[in-house]
Amino acid sequence: xxxxxxxxxxxxxxxxxxxxxxxxxxxxxxxxxxxxxxxxxxxxxxxxxxxxxxxxxxxxxxxxxxxxxxxxxxxxxxxxxxxxxxxxxxxxxxxxxxxxxxxxxxxxxxxxxxxxxxxxxxxxxxxxxxxxxxxxxxxxxxxxxxxxxxxxxxxxxxxxxxxxxxxxxxxxxxxxxxxxxxxxxxxxxxxxxxxxxxxxxxxxxxxxxxxxxxxxxxxxxxxxxxxxxxxxxxxxxxxxxxxxxxxxxxxxxxxxxxxxxxxxxxxxxxxxxxxxxxxxxxxxxxxxxxxxxxxxxxxxxxxxxxxxxxxxxxxxxxxxxxxxxxxxxxxxxxxxxxxxxxxxxxxxxxxxxxxxxxxxxxxxxxxxxxxxxxxxxxxxxxxxxxxxxxxxxxxxxxxxxxxxxxxxxxxxxxxxxxxxxxxxxxxxxxxxxxxxxxxxxxxxxxxxxxxxxxxxxxxxxxxxxxxxxxxxxxxxxxxxxxxxxxxxxxxxxxxxxx
Amino acid sequence: xxxxxxxxxxxxxxxxxxxxxxxxxxxxxxxxxxxxxxxxxxxxxxxxxxxxxxxxxxxxxxxxxxxxxxxxxxxxxxxxxxxxxxxxxxxxxxxxxxxxxxxxxxxxxxxxxxxxxxxxxxxxxxxxxxxxxxxxxxxxxxxxxxxxxxxxxxxxxxxxxxxxxxxxxxxxxxxxxxxxxxxxxxxxxxxxxxxxxxxxxxxxxxxxxxxxxxxxxxxxxxxxxxxxxxxxxxxxxxxxxxxxxxxxxxxxxxxxxxxxxxxxxxxxxxxxxxxxxxxxxxxxxxxxxxxxxxxxxxxxxxxxxxxxxxxxxxxxxxxxxxxxxxxxxxxxxxxxxxxxxxxxxxxxxxxxxxxxxxxxxxxxxxxxxxxxxxxxxxxxxxxxxxxxxxxxxxxxxxxxxxxxxxxxxxxxxxxxxxxxxxxxxxxxxxxxxxxxxxxxxxxxxxxxxxxxxxxxxxxxxxxxxxxxxxx
Numbered sequence: 002x003x004x005x006x007x008x009x010x011x012x013x014x015x016x017x018x019x020x021x022x023x024x025x026x027x028x029x030x031x032x033x034x035x036x037x038x039x040x041x042x043x044x045x046x047x048x049x050x051x052x053x054x055x056x057x058x059x060x061x062x063x064x065x066x067x068x069x070x071x072x073x074x075x076x077x078x079x080x081x082x083x084x085x086x087x088x089x090x091x092x093x094x095x096x097x098x099x100x101x102x103x104x105x106x107x108x109x110x111x112x113x114x115x116x117x118x119x120x121x122x123x124x125x126x127x128x129x130x131x132x133x134x135x136x137x138x139x140x141x142x143x144x145x146x147x148x149x150x151x152x153x154x155x156x157x158x159x160x161x162x163x164x165x166x167x168x169x170x171x172x173x174x175x176x177x178x179x180x181x182x183x184x185x186x187x188x189x190x191x192x193x194x195x196x197x198x199x200x201x202x203x204x205x206x207x208x209x210x211x212x213x214x215x216x217x218x219x220x221x222x223x224x225x226x227x228x229x230x231x232x233x234x235x236x237x238x239x240x241x242x243x244x245x246x247x248x249x250x251x252x253x254x255x256x257x258x259x260x261x262x263x264x265x266x267x268x269x270x271x272x273x274x275x276x277x278x279x280x281x282x283x284x285x286x287x288x289x290x291x292x293x294x295x296x297x298x299x300x301x302x303x304x305x306x307x308x309x310x311x312x313x314x315x316x317x318x319x320x321x322x323x324x325x326x327x328x329x330x331x332x333x334x335x336x337x338x339x340x341x342x343x344x345x346x347x348x349x350x351x352x353x354x355x356x357x358x359x360x361x362x363x364x365x366x367x368x369x370x371x372x373x374x375x376x377x378x379x380x381x382x383x384x385x386x387x388x389x390x391x392x393x394x395x396x397x398x399x400x401x402x403x404x405x406x407x408x409x410x411x412x413x414x415x416x417x418x419x420x421x422x423x424x425x426x427x428x429x430x431x432x433x434x435x436x437x438x439x440x441x442x443x444x445x446x447x448x449x450x451x452x453x454x455x456x457x458x459x460x461x462x463x464x465x466x467x468x469x470x471x472x473x474x475x476x477x478x479x480x481x482x483x484x485x486x487x488x489x490x491x492x493x494x495x496x497x498x499x
Numbered sequence: 500x501x502x503x504x505x506x507x508x509x510x511x512x513x514x515x516x517x518x519x520x521x522x523x524x525x526x527x528x529x530x531x532x533x534x535x536x537x538x539x540x541x542x543x544x545x546x547x548x549x550x551x552x553x554x555x556x557x558x559x560x561x562x563x564x565x566x567x568x569x570x571x572x573x574x575x576x577x578x579x580x581x582x583x584x585x586x587x588x589x590x591x592x593x594x595x596x597x598x599x600x601x602x603x604x605x606x607x608x609x610x611x612x613x614x615x616x617x618x619x620x621x622x623x624x625x626x627x628x629x630x631x632x633x634x635x636x637x638x639x640x641x642x643x644x645x646x647x648x649x650x651x652x653x654x655x656x657x658x659x660x661x662x663x664x665x666x667x668x669x670x671x672x673x674x675x676x677x678x679x680x681x682x683x684x685x686x687x688x689x690x691x692x693x694x695x696x697x698x699x700x701x702x703x704x705x706x707x708x709x710x711x712x713x714x715x716x717x718x719x720x721x722x723x724x725x726x727x728x729x730x731x732x733x734x735x736x737x738x739x740x741x742x743x744x745x746x747x748x749x750x751x752x753x754x755x756x757x758x759x760x761x762x763x764x765x766x767x768x769x770x771x772x773x774x775x776x777x778x779x780x781x782x783x784x785x786x787x788x789x790x791x792x793x794x795x796x797x798x799x800x801x802x803x804x805x806x807x808x809x810x811x812x813x814x815x816x817x818x819x820x821x822x823x824x825x826x827x828x829x830x831x832x833x834x835x836x837x838x839x840x841x842x843x844x845x846x847x848x849x850x851x852x853x854x855x856x857x858x859x860x861x862x863x864x865x866x867x868x869x870x871x872x873x874x875x876x877x878x879x880x881x882x883x884x885x886x887x888x889x890x891x892x893x894x895x896x897x898x899x900x901x902x903x904x905x906x907x908x909x910x911x912x913x914x915x916x917x918x919x920x921x922x923x924x925x926x927x928x929x930x931x932x933x934x935x936x937x938x939x940x941x942x943x944x945x946x947x948x949x950x951x952x953x954x955x956x957x958x959x960x961x962x963x964x965x966x967x968x969x970x
Contacts, residue, residue, distance in 0.1 A: 046538025070514030450711020
């Protein structure tokens with residue numbers, strides 16, 4: 002097995018986390034560990050995991066119990082959209098100060114909850130704990146329990162102290178909070194077929210391109226967690242007969258619990274790319290076993306594919322043979338992206354995630370070609386090395402990676418919070434293809450790393466004679482005159498002496 | 500929503516460590532390491548990348564539960580070691596977070612142990628800065644880091660070397676890379692080339708030219724030699740007057756370097772003040788270049804005065820930037836109805852009030868500080884300004900009020916060009932005034948005919964005439 006040092010320079014301790022895929026070698030990539038101090042991980046903390054998974058619940062108050070920073074940096078950064086209330090886009094914090102740290106923040110938190118209930122009348126409050134709460138020992142659970150009784154709405158603790166684990170633990174904390182809501186209200190049925198969409202955050206309105214497809218098939222979508230969800234719809238989500246899990250890293254934990262608790266089976270799907278989208282629709286129809294539904298699904302697949310295919314083909318001809326680097330938060334998105342790129346004629350040369358597990362990496366390894374680099378919890382220097390050595394034309398990742406790619410002249414596509422156009426559903430895939438087209442084929446890349454001298458060899462002044470005839474003529478005059486000026490004063494002086 | 504006593508809604512400030520990061524990013528060949536949990540560094544990297552649109556690397560000691568219980572010494576040492584091995588920075592700033600401060604890690608001791616254990620030589624400078632997130636704000640973090648940098652570089656021999664005849668220029672608040680370039684140009688032009696030392700200097704580090712390659716540490720920043728030389732300077736200028744400039748005070752107290760604090764040169768009069776001071780200190784006449792620029796600014800002010808006069812504006816952001824903008828707005832006859840500083844500072848209100856009294860004593864103005872956006876929103880609803888001037892976070896209010904927002908300050912994450920925004924000097928004042936004036940013209944355009952006149956015989960081409968070319 003060739004050493005990965007041929008494509009990346011890194012700390013010895015990091016080497017087990019990077020693998021160059023080789024034929025017949027199913028690598029055992031190290032993963033699912035806390036980040037190495039000083040390795041410059043792209044990951045965030047437990048709190049961030051909880052925040053990204055839970056924050057899109059639109060009508061709840063998301064109260065951050067901690068110093069101001071944690072609330073400042075997460076104010077409306079998720080990119081999730083709402084079809085109704087926008088409460089989730091407001092940042093609430095107990096803004097703990099030194100005195101709160103010394104004497105405890107419990108009283109302030111309780112009063113803060115009371116005040117918010119009075120002012121905003123929310124259907125629920127999620128209270129996120131931050132690092133400091135875990136140290137000073139505020140009893141979040143007790144306060145939330147008391148508050149729930151006092152104010153009459155669910156006040157739910159989200160145990161997300163930043164240092165107590167990884168981002169994945171934050172997903173769990175979010176799911177644990179959701180569990181407190183699921184099954185607390187009687188669902189209303191409008192169809193005999195009912196599902197929940199789990200692990201879709203409605204970034205840029207993704208869910209709105211997916212939900213109608215299911216509805217066309219006669220299915221009632223009770224809730225989408227957590228993108229565009231409401232406290233009410235989550236509370237009734239146990240009325241579903243099937244959970245479709247997209248972002249498996251964040252929501253499988255909840256799906257498993259719902260299976261155990263309510264007997265609702267779940268299946269992992271993706272709404273990205275023509276193939277995965279078709280699979281999602283077919284699997285769902287097959288699950289309900291309705292012939293009619295299966296026919297509708299096939300109809301949708303055929304019609305929609307035919308509708309977008311001409312443009313996809315045209316774009317594909319411009320993307321064919323280009324190479325892609327994927328660095329995602331979760332493995333589910335990374336996996337579905339491999340297929341999406343294949344549908345557009347592009348080849349993946351680097352693939353990595355922040356939170357992938359062993360099974361995820363096995364699947365990834367199975368999906369990619371030999372010579373592809375697979376990496377867990379990468380850092381900027383590794384990614385830069387890999388982009389250079391694996392010769393990627395495009396990178397798909399989040400904001401922190403964007404400018405790194407740009408500096409290396411690699412085009413970039415944001416498949417994270419900063420996205421403002423939908424990538425899911427049929428039109429979403431078209432959007433994705435269009436974005437890749439404009440990113441990869443923009444004329445700006447040819448200028449990156451260029452010098453004036455590259456286009457105009459005479460322009461450095463050193464290579465005289467390389468310019469056009471006109472500029473040569475002009476140059477002769479100017480340098481000639483300059484020489485004369487140099488000589489003139491001396492001759493003048495000599496004359497005056499004479 | 501008013502009448503809140505316990506909850507902060509939509510914060511105006513960030514925490515201390517990010518201010519510290521911004522200061523260290525203005526030092527040559529330096530890296531910052533946050534002693535805390537992994538998320539702090541990642542969130543700040545995100546926040547800074549959004550604004551500057553540059554790669555931002557910030558190390559983390561990635562404190563875990565074990566570290567939090569038994570102390571973070573092991574993590575911090577490992578982080579330092581890995582950071583050195585990967586980035587080889589000559590300077591490492593170690594800023595603490597709330598977690599590190601609360602578990603009570605003694606970072607000075609840990610760093611000194613690390614030096615001994617790893618045999619780290621004196622050529623590698625490690626600068627600890629205590630910046631717990633539950634105290635003050637990003638603004639104080641900046642000031643504290645700058646002080647720590649100056650102290651560390653001048654600590655070795657507290658005695659003066661050779662009098663260098665230079666002028667220290669020490670910022671007490673973050674300004675844009677373009678502003679930094681303009682500031683350097685002003686100082687170089689008046690005091691002379693290599694005759695002033697600007698600290699911090701983010702002109703290159705947060706706005707690096709694209710070359711096709713990526714540096715581990717972006718080149719640029721105040722050089723180490725220059726920072727060490729600050730104790731030999733003839734005088735110090737602190738830029739920013741709302742807070743104590745701790746580095747300037749330290750240099751004065753320790754090395755008897757006389758100092759003067761001046762406002763950020765934003766707007767005509769504050770720029771005059773700074774240029775006059777420079778001219779006085781250096782004994783050099785103000786170059787013709789600036790006299791002409793000033794003339795052009797006044798020309799621009801005359802051109803714009805009818806459009807901007809009386810326009811009610813609300814200004815918000817970091818105190819010194821806001822103070823400068825207040826001054827600019829007043830000079831142009833606008834009505835600053837609401838003036839808000841993100842963080843509390845000892846002299847903001849006093850200076851703001853003084854400026855109002857000087858230029859427009861009858862002006863009805865509300866001055867607030869240390870408030871969140873929710874409180875600001877209440878004040879906006881009451882004051883009903885016609886325009887907001889401040890960072891991107893005011894966009895919600897501007898949208899709701901259906902008034903324009905002129906983006907200025909930090910953070911600006913929803914528009915391009917934050918790193919190139921020029922506000923400083925006469926040139927910056929012209930740019931700013933043009934933006935303000937053109938925005939007003941855009942809103943109430945009286946020069947544009949409401950309808951395009953067509954000859955009566957005109958037959959429309961149909962809907963697709965334009966779009967067909969686009970598709």
